[in-house]
Amino acid sequence: MKEKLEFQEAEIDQSELLEKYDTEARFRKLDRNTIPGLIVFIVCVGLSLFHLYTAWQGALVTLMQRAVHTSIILALVFILYPFSSKSRKDRPTVLDWGFSILSLALGAYIVFGYNSIVLRAGMPNQTDVILGLLAIITVLEGARRIVGKEIVILALIFLAYAYLGPKLPGMMAHRGYNIKQIAEYMYLSTEGIFGIAIGVSSSYIFLFILFGSFLQSSGMGQFFNDLSMAIAGSTKGGPAKVAVVSSGFLGSINGSAVANVVTTGAFTIPLMKKIGYEDEFAGAVEAAASCGGQILPPVMGAAAFIMAEYLGIPYIKIAISAIIPALLYYLGVIVMIHLRASKNGLEGLPKSQLPKVSEVLKERGFLLVPLIVLVYMLVSGKTPIYAAFFSILMTIGLQVVVRIAKKETKGLFMDIVNSLESGARTALGVAMSCAVVGIIIGVATLTGFGLKLAGAILFLGNGVLILTLFFTMIACIVLGMGLPSIPAYIITATMAAPALAKMGVPPLVSHMFVFYFGMLANLTPPVALAAFAGAGIAGGNPAKTGFQAVKLALAGFVVPYIFAFSPALLMVDASPLIIAIAAVTAVIGVVSLGAAVEGYMLEKLNAVYRIGLFASSVLLMIPGVPTDIIGLLIFLGIVTAQKVTKGKLVEA
Structure with missing residues (x-):
């Protein structure tokens, strides 16, 4: 294009x-x-x-x-x-x-x-x-x-x-x-270096990384950028929303928050700065969006495969359960971007400078076919190994057919071989993380340290779930500090998740809880590698960028508490009606939280309104009909009051 x-x-x-x-x-x-x-x-x-x-x-x-x-x-x-x-x-x-x-x-x-x-x-x-x-x-x-x-x-x-x-x-x-x-x-056992972590790396993870390598060589990164620009580039704060969409898609496949920040951010961050976003905010948007890719189905940065192995449940069940929380995370980021743009009068890019959706899909839309087939095969009950293997073959086949159709066959064979090499190189870091984590987990299992840490968390929590969740969150952020998402999840799942299990939290919920906070350690100062990388591109202050990233990702810090108290958000043991109610109230709660933090909705919010919206968000996120009704009434009351004051609704 x-x-x-x-x-x-x-x-x-x-x-x-x-x-x-x-x-x-x-x-x-x-x-x-x-x-x-x-x-x-x-x-x-x-x-x-x-x-x-x-x-x-x-x-x-x-x-x-x-x-x-x-x-x-x-x-x-x-x-x-x-x-x-x-x-x-x-x-x-x-x-x-x-x-x-x-x-x-x-x-x-x-x-x-x-x-x-x-x-x-x-x-x-x-x-x-x-x-x-x-x-x-x-x-x-x-x-x-x-x-x-x-x-x-x-x-x-x-x-x-x-x-x-x-x-x-x-x-x-x-x-x-x-x-x-x-x-x-x-x-010499399958409990230490050659434990579950390296087992998943040697089966599922390597294949999915190889799948991502073939997609990347086919132009998937540019496709996501172009498609995101076509969809969101002209809206308020468009380049920032482009960063969220493209980084979310790409981050789900490549699983590396820092690499995603640098590759996608090199394109999106200068655009964000061009329309008026501050350096720190631009870097923080890219960091928050890139980290979130690891909780976004279908691939979830490969950590979901380890979770499936630990819990002994099908991978697709984890991917389905992760959909609503992941969308809430990204909704929270986009809401704050939109409100910041509205508050500061930041417009999007002219449509004349943007590609059209139809043009993007016509040129590279075929790249979506392997992803669609992958999801279909996983949903239909095929094993992740089979699904990944078949999807890789399909990606190669499509690449060959498209190149032949375009009469661009020169170097086709070497491009395929180069993708094989690139996939193996990309897998090195994940595999080594899994191997060394095997030592840590092996010691924890051998000595019972994991159970002792769980006992300490339970002691501090004093039998109160919210306190236990809080101390588990702190443990996850500390244990995951400076670590890639996969080893961070493995360590926290072994040492922190058992505390929640003893409090009666379902296994999938407890593992998803620690997974979120292990991932968010990439954003949390003082060691916030993804945010620091974003600051490096934007030319902003690393510490300020880190705190801005935490602010943008605030929904990610709240959503795990919501599904810990209301597993319906993970679609666990709940009817469609209960799931829908939980999702809708959580969406309104996330919007309310974003407005309270940003200090803007239809117009600038005063202190009373901000406190009211924060209370509304908390009430909407607490399971229960009474709290939902009160929270909704507060939210609607403030929106109505602002509408009357402003005289019209802000443009979507």
């Missing part, structure tokens, strides 16, 4: 920003004409083909499948990611090659010695213990390079906790485990 937008945009070095805020972007740019570059290319393509083959023919034995997946991922990490910022960027060092070969050896030991390992389960020999210790060191070092030091420090604290158990005071004490026991548990 011919670009119609004409605006001056400051030069933004996306790679530099990504490297600053996202450790996954700090990789070596190896040329394929060099031996290291060629090795990485071949191994990445081979890894993607391995996962496609096992999706088609069936996975290997559990421990073997996870070992192959993890060892190859680790080997790639050590070649691509330098030891430090001072290390060579043009080629791997001897240390890197050593770690890479060791990673492959650790996987090969399990694959080729699997029968012997099973026969001596619980009685490890000296080789098992040595390799187990090396596996722990290797995973920690690989995670440090690609995920960051925060999660490695947390893993080291947990390993020390497992070893020092008898020497710890009070309720923190436990029987303690020696090095031999820890090494075997972490390396």
Whole structure:
């Protein structure tokens, strides 16, 4: 599509920003004409083909499948990611090659010695213990390079906790485990490094990341941008709404809030600044929208697959349950954007500069077909593995047909191969997060730490659900600080969700609650990586951008409390009528909350009206007919009063 937008945009070095805020972007740019570059290319393509083959023919034995997946991922990490910022960027060092070969050896030991390992389960020999210790060191070092030091420090604290158990005071004490026991548990079982998290990574997550890679190479990112511009670009505060729509779509597929902020924000943030939004607000809009993609079906940034595995329920049930809360989150962001635009008189972009919906759909609408088919297959009961595999094949097939029809077949085969490589590269960070989190969760399971933390939360909550929810929220934000959404969810689900379960909160509700707050840790200062990335593009103050992002995402902090008290919002054990009432009252509550926070509805709100709208939002979010009626009456009363004062309704 011919670009119609004409605006001056400051030069933004996306790679530099990504490297600053996202450790996954700090990789070596190896040329394929060099031996290291060629090795990485071949191994990445081979890894993607391995996962496609096992999706088609069936996975290997559990421990073997996870070992192959993890060892190859680790080997790639050590070649691509330098030891430090001072290390060579043009080629791997001897240390890197050593770690890479060791990673492959650790996987090969399990694959080729699997029968012997099973026969001596619980009685490890000296080789098992040595390799187990090396596996722990290797995973920690690989995670440090690609995920960051925060999660490695947390893993080291947990390993020390497992070893020092008898020497710890009070309720923190436990029987303690020696090095031999820890090494075997972490390396030769499906509870440590090769636990549920890496299991989901080696089955569902890799395939969905590969699916996203093929969509991206087909032009999905540009399609979402163009479609969003066509739909919302001309409305009040249009570019900000474009950021919300496009980042929501893209964030659901790629699962990385920081990467989403940088890629989409490079286009949307300058547009927001051009029509009059402040630097901090523009960066915050992109951060809030990008983070929200991880709670938006159908893909939900891949964390939903881990949730499905933990809870033992079909993935599609989680995706369906997440729809209303996710839409409420985005409604809250859009309401505040619209009200800010109305208050400051910010208009959208001229329609003459925007693409038309029909043109966008005509050119790239075929990209929606694989997504529609994916959702249909999941709804019809197909497994996520089958659905992802079939959707990947369909995406490739469509790409081939469209390129042939347009007579643009030059380089088609290499584009497909490049997507295989790109998918494997993108999966490295997620897989390493899952591997190192396996250590943390393994210790929590081995020592009972998760139950102790749940007990502490229950003690602080003193049997009152709202207090228990509050302390669970704090625990999730602290545990998820500086972590990607997937490890943040896994940790909080293991250590914080049990507290809610003991209070009688349904499992799906408790897991969704901790998932939301683990995700929101990306926005919450002092460590708000997504907001900091947005500030880097907008040129705003990082701290102020973080607080603006929290303000915009306020609905995300409230909605989990709503569905904790009213599971109908998650469509759990409720009739269609009850679900509809819960959704409608929540929508009005979110609008009321946005107006109260922004200080504007049909016109500027005075302090009394703002307090009234805040009270209305709280009442509408509390389940129960009496509170709903009172909250609705307050809301309608203030709207009517403003309408009389203003004399007319504000334009939608």
